[in-house]
Amino acid sequence: xxxxxxxxxxxxxxxxxxxxxxxxxxxxxxxxxxxxxxxxxxxxxxxxxxxxxxxxxxxxxxxxxxxxxxxxxxxxxxxxxxxxxxxxxxxxxxxxxxxxxxxxxxxxxxxxxxxxxxxxxxxxxxxxxxxxxxxxxxxxxxxxxxxxxxxxxxxxxxxxxxxxxxxxxxxxxxxxxxxxxxxxxxxxxxxxxxxxxxxxxxxxxxxxxxxxxxxxxxxxxxxxxxxxxxxxxxxxxxxxxxxxxxxxxxxxxxxxxxxxxxxxxxxxxxxxxxxxxxxxxxxxxxxxxxxxxxxxxxxxxxxxxxxxxxxxxxxxxxxxxxxxxxxxxxxxxxx
Amino acid sequence: xxxxxxxxxxxxxxxxxxxxxxxxxxxxxxxxxxxxxxxxxxxxxxxxxxxxxxxxxxxxxxxxxxxxxxxxxxxxxxxxxxxxxxxxxxxxxxxxxxxxxxxxxxxxxxxxxxxxxxxxxxxxxxxxxxxxxxxxxxxxxxxxxxxxxxxxxxxxxxxxxxxxxxxxxxxxxxxxxxxxxxxxxxxxxxxxxxxxxxxxxxxxxxxxxxxxxxxxxxxxxxxxxxxxxxxxxxxxxxxxxxxxxxxxxxxxxxxxxxxxxxxx
Amino acid sequence: xxxxxxxxxxxxxxxxxxxxxxxxxxxxxxxxxxxxxxxxxxxxxxxxxxxxxxxxxxxxxxxxxxxxxxxxxxxxxxxxxxxxxxxxxxxxxxxxxxxxxxxxxxxxxxxxxxxxxxxxxxxxxxxxxxxxxxxxxxxxxxxxxxxxxxxxxxxxxxxxxxxxxxxxxxxxxxxxxxxxxxxxxxxxxxxxxxxxxxxxxxxxxxxxxxxxxxxxxxxxxxxxxxxxxxxxxxxxxxxxxxxxxxxxxxxxxxxxxxxxxxxxxxxxxx
Ligand SMILES: Nc1ncnc2c1ncn2[C@@H]1O[C@H](COP(=O)(O)OP(=O)(O)OP(=O)(O)O)[C@@H](O)[C@H]1O
Ligand SMILES: [Mg+2]
Numbered sequence: 001x002x003x004x005x006x007x008x009x010x011x012x013x014x015x016x017x018x019x020x021x022x023x024x025x026x027x028x029x030x031x032x033x034x035x036x037x038x039x040x041x042x043x044x045x046x047x048x049x050x051x052x053x054x055x056x057x058x059x060x061x062x063x064x065x066x067x068x069x070x071x072x073x074x075x076x077x078x079x080x081x082x083x084x085x086x087x088x089x090x091x092x093x094x095x096x097x098x099x100x101x102x103x104x105x106x107x108x109x110x111x112x113x114x115x116x117x118x119x120x121x122x123x124x125x126x127x128x129x130x131x132x133x134x135x136x137x138x139x140x141x142x143x144x145x146x147x148x149x150x151x152x153x154x155x156x157x158x159x160x161x162x163x164x165x166x167x168x169x170x171x172x173x174x175x176x177x178x179x180x181x182x183x184x185x186x187x188x189x190x191x192x193x194x195x196x197x198x199x200x201x202x203x204x205x206x207x208x209x210x211x212x213x214x215x216x217x218x219x220x221x222x223x224x225x226x227x228x229x230x231x232x233x234x235x236x237x238x239x240x241x242x243x244x245x246x247x248x249x250x251x252x253x254x255x256x257x258x259x260x261x262x263x264x265x266x267x268x269x270x271x272x273x274x275x276x277x278x279x280x281x282x283x284x285x286x287x288x289x290x291x292x293x294x295x296x297x298x299x300x301x302x303x304x305x306x307x308x309x310x311x312x313x314x315x316x317x318x319x320x321x322x323x324x325x326x327x328x329x330x331x332x333x334x335x
Numbered sequence: 336x337x338x339x340x341x342x343x344x345x346x347x348x349x350x351x352x353x354x355x356x357x358x359x360x361x362x363x364x365x366x367x368x369x370x371x372x373x374x375x376x377x378x379x380x381x382x383x384x385x386x387x388x389x390x391x392x393x394x395x396x397x398x399x400x401x402x403x404x405x406x407x408x409x410x411x412x413x414x415x416x417x418x419x420x421x422x423x424x425x426x427x428x429x430x431x432x433x434x435x436x437x438x439x440x441x442x443x444x445x446x447x448x449x450x451x452x453x454x455x456x457x458x459x460x461x462x463x464x465x466x467x468x469x470x471x472x473x474x475x476x477x478x479x480x481x482x483x484x485x486x487x488x489x490x491x492x493x494x495x496x497x498x499x500x501x502x503x504x505x506x507x508x509x510x511x512x513x514x515x516x517x518x519x520x521x522x523x524x525x526x527x528x529x530x531x532x533x534x535x536x537x538x539x540x541x542x543x544x545x546x547x548x549x550x551x552x553x554x555x556x557x558x559x560x561x562x563x564x565x566x567x568x569x570x571x572x573x574x575x576x577x578x579x580x581x582x583x584x585x586x587x588x589x590x591x592x593x594x595x596x597x598x599x
Numbered sequence: 600x601x602x603x604x605x606x607x608x609x610x611x612x613x614x615x616x617x618x619x620x621x622x623x624x625x626x627x628x629x630x631x632x633x634x635x636x637x638x639x640x641x642x643x644x645x646x647x648x649x650x651x652x653x654x655x656x657x658x659x660x661x662x663x664x665x666x667x668x669x670x671x672x673x674x675x676x677x678x679x680x681x682x683x684x685x686x687x688x689x690x691x692x693x694x695x696x697x698x699x700x701x702x703x704x705x706x707x708x709x710x711x712x713x714x715x716x717x718x719x720x721x722x723x724x725x726x727x728x729x730x731x732x733x734x735x736x737x738x739x740x741x742x743x744x745x746x747x748x749x750x751x752x753x754x755x756x757x758x759x760x761x762x763x764x765x766x767x768x769x770x771x772x773x774x775x776x777x778x779x780x781x782x783x784x785x786x787x788x789x790x791x792x793x794x795x796x797x798x799x800x801x802x803x804x805x806x807x808x809x810x811x812x813x814x815x816x817x818x819x820x821x822x823x824x825x826x827x828x829x830x831x832x833x834x835x836x837x838x839x840x841x842x843x844x845x846x847x848x849x850x851x852x853x854x855x856x857x858x859x860x861x862x863x864x865x866x867x868x869x
Contacts, residue, residue, distance in 0.1 A: 013595060068596050073437045075592050096440040108435040110450075112355045124347050125439055127340075362777030369783035376791035383801050384650055387657045392649045455780070516631030523635045526642050534649035539641070 001085075003177055003209050004047035004070065009079035010233075011040040011065050039065040041233035042079070049176075052203055052210040054224035054241070056217075058325050062233040063213040064103075067179050070211065071101050084176065097126065100170035104182035108166060109154045115165050116150040119172060126173035133172070140168045143198050160191040167195060171202060177209045178202070184216050196222045217317045229324060237324065245320055253313045254297055256283040259306035268292055268300050281308075341445060348449040356454060363454060370458035374407065377529075378466075394531045397473040398561060404466025406528050406553035409493025411463055413501060414456030419447050420501050421515060424508035431597035444502075444587060476560055485559065492572035493552025497525070499579035500547065506590030521547060528553045544568065548575050610704050611712035629724070636673070636728055643669050644736045658800045660829070663737070668798050668827040670738045672819060674728050676795040677721040678754065679761055679819050680786060683714065687769040688778030696861070707766060707854070714762045722754075741828060749835045750826045756842035757818030761789075763849035764814040770853075770860035788813075794820030798829070814849065817842050 014036050040062040047053055055063055068074040069081055072088035072095050081088055088095040101108070109118040123133045141147055144164045154162060163183060170178060180199070184192045200223060202208045214220065220227060220241065227244060229237040237244065253274060258281050267273070270291025274284040283305075287297050294312050301307065356363050381403065385396040394402075413420075419427075427433040427447070436443040467486075476482070504521050508514035524542075528549035532540040543550040551572040559569035647669060651662040660668075690696045700706055732738040741747065768785060772778050790796060793815035799807050810816050821838055824830035830838070 068434070071438050073434050073596055074594070092437060093440050093442070096438050099438065101434075101438045103434065106431060106434075108438070110351065112358070113351055117351055117354065121347055121351055124344060125441055359776065361775055362780060365775065365777045365780035365784065369780040369787065372784050373787035376787045376796070379791055379806070380796040383797050383803070383806065386803075387801060388650055388653060391646075392652050513628075516628050520631050520634045523638050526638065530642070530646055530649075535645045539645070 001049075002046040003049050003084055004045075004211070005080075005082040006043055006045050006066075006070070007080045009040055009043045009066070009069060009081060010038060010077050011062075011069060011074060012036050012038050012077045038233050040069070040076075040230075043230070043233070043235055045228055045235065045238055047209060047211065049209055050203065050207040051226060052199075052224050053212065054220040054227045055211060055213045055230065056215075056220065056227060056321070057230040061230045063230060064181055066230070067101075067181050067211070067213065071099060071179055072096065097173075098176045100173065100175035100178040102163075102166050102170045102178070102180045102183050104163065104166075104180075104185040107154055107162060109169055111155045112153055114151050114153050115146075115157075118154065118165075119150075119169060122169055122172060128173050136172055136174070140172065143201065144168060144194065160187050163187060163191070163195065167198065171208075174206060175208065177211065180210065180212045180214075182214055183212070184214060184219055192216070192218065199223060217321060221317055229321075231325070241317075244324070245317060251286055251288055251319075251323065252294070253284055253286050254294060255311050255313070256285070256301055256305075256307050257281060257309040258283055259308055265301065265304040268296060271297055271300075341441075344441065344445075345449050349452055352452045366455045367458045370455045371462065374459065374462045378403070378462075391531065392534050394533075395474070397470045398557070399530060400466050400470035401474065401560065402531060402553045402557045403529050404463050404470055405490065405493065405557055406463075406525060406549070407459055408463030408467060408490050409552040410497050410525065411456045411459035412490070412494035413498040414459055415453055416456075417448050417498050417501060418453030418456065419451045420505040421518065422451075423447065423505055424511075424513040424515060428508045428594070429512045429597070433594060434596055437594070443591065444584075471560065474561060482560065486556070489552075489556035489559075489569075489572055492576040493556070495576035495580055496548055496552050496572075497522075499576070499583035503579075503583040503586045506586050509590040509593045509595075525549045525552070531557075548579070551575050607704065607708075611708060632724075633727065637731065640670060640673055640728070640732060640736060643673055660798065660800060663739075664827065664829060665798060666736065667738055668823060668829055670732045670736055671827050672793075672795045672798075672823045674725050674732060675722070675754075675819060675823060676790070676793070677725075678718060678758060678822075679789045679793040679795065679815050681714070681761065681765045682717075683710065683762075683765040684769045684772060684778060684782045684785060688772040688776075688781075691772050692776065692778075700861070707857070710766070711759070711762055714765075715758065718754075718758050741826065743832075745832050746825060746828075749832050750822050753822040753825055753835070753838060753842065754818075756839060756846065757822055760814045760842060760845045760849060761818040763846065763853045766853040767849065767856045770856045773860040773863045789815045792816065793818065794823070800829075814845055817845055 014034050043062075043066060055066065057063055065074065069076050070083060070088060072083075072092040075089045083095055084098055086095050109115070110121070113121070119137065123130075128136075141150075144167065146164060146168060149157065149161055149165060152161070154165060157165060167183065178199075183199075184195055187195070196219060199210060199212075203210050203223075210223070212219065212223065225241055226239065227237065227241050228235060260281070267285070270288040272286050274286045276282055276284045283301065285297060285301070287294070298310060301310075381399060382396070385391070385399065389395075391399060423433075427436075433443075433447075436446040439446060471478070500521050501518055504518040505514040507517040524547045527535065527539060527543050532543060532550055532554045535543075540550070543554075550568075555565055555569040556572065557563075558565035644666065647662070647666055651657070651665070657665070687696075690699060702709070729738075729740070733740065765785075768781075771781055775781065792810045792813045794810065799810050799816065799820055802810065810820070821830075821842070825832070825835070825838075
């Protein structure tokens with residue numbers, strides 16, 4: 001039985017448009033202009049227990065809005081959400097007991113309170129058993145290296161410290177599902193690594209379901225086996241991470257080490273020379289997989305010049321995702 | 336059971352709040368002083384004027400102080416416990432900070448109110464209490480247990496009326512990100528209730544009795560305590576308060592459904 | 600030289616010109632302010648009518664005079680309100696004071712221009728209230744243009760007095776974070792001692808003396824007395840001299856205070 005079930009989910013926002021200048025302001029005084037935007041538009045997916053799902057897309061694609069509907073913060077305009085069999089908006093309090101949320105962009109803790117006081121308050125709000133609470137606190141302190149932070153108020157923490165504090169606060173009640181909206185935004189490599197390790201550990205140890213949005217594909221590669229890509233409020237891909245690379249790596253690069261300097265050669269259609277250093281005895285070619293194949297390119301080149309060695313680069317995730325964001329996927333998707 | 340849990344939780348919130356307040360001790364003092372000064376300014380005004388005339392349409396200075404004290408007392412209670420409603424728009428809704436109240440397993444309204452106990456209200460409470468005590472002694476009210484219970488009920492009903500009106504109007508923040516203007520418009524009507532309603536034309540006293548019923552927070556209980564005729568109106572405070580509370584909570588729930596959070 | 604002053608003035612005028620736009624941006628606040636003020640006018644109107652219910656003059660003022668004074672004082676009371684402590688508080692808290700000081704316009708002059716913009720807009724915004732007060736609450740405005748001229752000058756001078764005081768007062772935000780409380784404190788004191796709530800004539804002598812020792816009356820009681828006819832036009836030179844004395848004194852003090860307070864920021868590194 002899936003833990004999250006989403007069918008035809010949509011959210012529309014109405015906003016007042018402001019016209020510039022005094023005339024606009026005076027007009028708005030009497031008749032404001034209303035504009036409607038669909039942030040999420042007919043989304044459908046399910047998440048099974050224990051999955052770690054990466055939910056990615058460009059800025060403004062609708063990721064945070066989806067998370068807000070899944071957590072019960074927003075009421076959907078249309079469609080259905082079920083989290084652990086409940087409607088998260090209608091049964092918000094019951095739902096809240098089972099979930100943990102981190103919004104990387106804003107704090108959920110008390111600004112002026114020492115971190116430990118915030119945690120104590122949270123333990124009371126979630127009615128965590130005091131024994132279990134102490135046990136978990138110890139465990140989290142070890143994993144996230146919180147020892148020195150407990151007495152520090154949130155307002156004087158650095159970004160990385162704050163994020164570790166937020167994660168602790170969101171997971172201390174052992175939720176069955178965690179929603180992480182950009183949990184690694186603005187963090188250094190070490191802290192990122194630590195946070196990823198922590199999330200993976202929680203997922204493995206407790207079978208916590210993780211729903212994660214991020215702009216850092218490192219998070220995705222390290223954590224997620226499944227990826228959902230959303231664009232302009234619609235889902236454009238939902239499947240295993242590995243498939244994206246195989247299926248949608250439309251452009252690949254092939255590098256030849258040549259015996260002599262590469263003279264101008266004629267290339268088959270769909271192949272371009274990538275920028276390269278003329279001193280190196282190297283020829284780097286970028287080709288479109290839908291128009292030609294690696295072997296065709298290789299034989300075409302070898303017919304014309306002396307090749308010592310050649311290598312075919314695996315498409316890396318970030319370039320693939322960039323292509324998808326740029327619209328390559330839309331042309332590629334079979335109807 | 337549930338109420339007990341919320342009481343315990345409130346205590347926890349309060350404890351933390353005092354820790355913060357103690358950290359900023361100077362701010363604590365300035366906050367308390369500021370409300371005292373505001374009160375002093377309006378009291379001085381009444382005093383300055385009332386020493387020139389024997390009475391205000393038959394109401395003596397002390398009687399007016401009783402009305403004034405009652406309204407101050409009633410108002411100070413939501414000032415202490417519900418001040419976050421004022422800042423809700425700017426501080427929580429515009430910034431999206433309201434989200435966190437919605438992902439916790441407690442009533443979001445409770446969470447919002449408990450998040451900040453406002454110590455400034457303490458000053459007002461004291462001023463109100465002193466005014467009621469002094470003025471009732473001056474006009475020679477003979478306190479019986481019954482009158483004491485009546486007084487407490489009247490103050491609580493008055494507080495509930497203030498709170499309900501504030502809650503109802505602060506809901507506007509869910510649409511326009513800002514509730515202070517709307518709340519202020521309704522809330523400021525309580526200035527009328529600082530004086531005997533009889534000095535106003537019928538329209539105003541009707542408005543303050545049946546539409547924005549601040550009259551039940553000050554004038555009608557004062558009439559009763561002073562033994563002035565006011566019909567059954569001095570008894571309607573608790574009912575009015577209960578109805579308003581119920582309505583305002585519905586309005587709040589309605590507004591909550593329109594919470595749109597923020598982009599990002 | 601003249602050109603330099605001219606460009607300076609142009610820069611300051613640009614700052615002042617932004618204020619009305621900001622006001623209109625907050626349309627609900629405009630409506631709210633309007634209604635809240637009408638309520639206050641109503642309360643004051645009936646309150647003072649009840650005070651005079653016994654008939655006769657009180658302290659040499661007739662009902663009509665007192666009402667005229669009080670309504671005008673209420674309408675013009677924004678003249679003694681100021682957001683300067685709040686703004687300064689924000690600048691200090693967010694560490695933007697340093698940036699502000701780097702701009703090629705004198706910091707204080709720039710804020711003076713802005714505050715003048717605020718006051719001018721405030722007065723214009725009050726026009727509907729003035730009309731309502733005239734129609735519903737029997738307020739009378741003078742027809743003698745000399746009165747209006749004297750009024751304009753006293754408002755202008757009085758506004759400078761309060762601005763300089765606020766500048767001095769705002770320096771406190773360098774030392775505390777509780778700006779809101781400070782601001783409430785100041786507004787409360789200003790409301791009473793400026794004569795916005797009750798004419799100074801009504802006060803016992805000791806209170807009146809305190810009022811005159813504070814700057815707020817210069818910006819409200821003095822101009823409103825002229826406009827409502829309580830003070831004769833022939834008094835003007837004397838009133839102006841007093842106002843100018845205030846300006847000189849506070850001008851020196853405010854610059855000194857600010858110089859001391861700003862050092863706190865530079866020492867702490869902002
Ligand atoms: N409260 C709101 N009111 C109006 N419009 C909104 C609101 N929240 C989001 N939007 C709009 O909905 C769209 C989706 O926003 P959302 O925050 O879900 O994007 P996102 O995928 O999280 O982007 P990012 O990567 O930048 O965080 C955007 O066009 C945004 O402007
Ligand atoms: Mg987002």
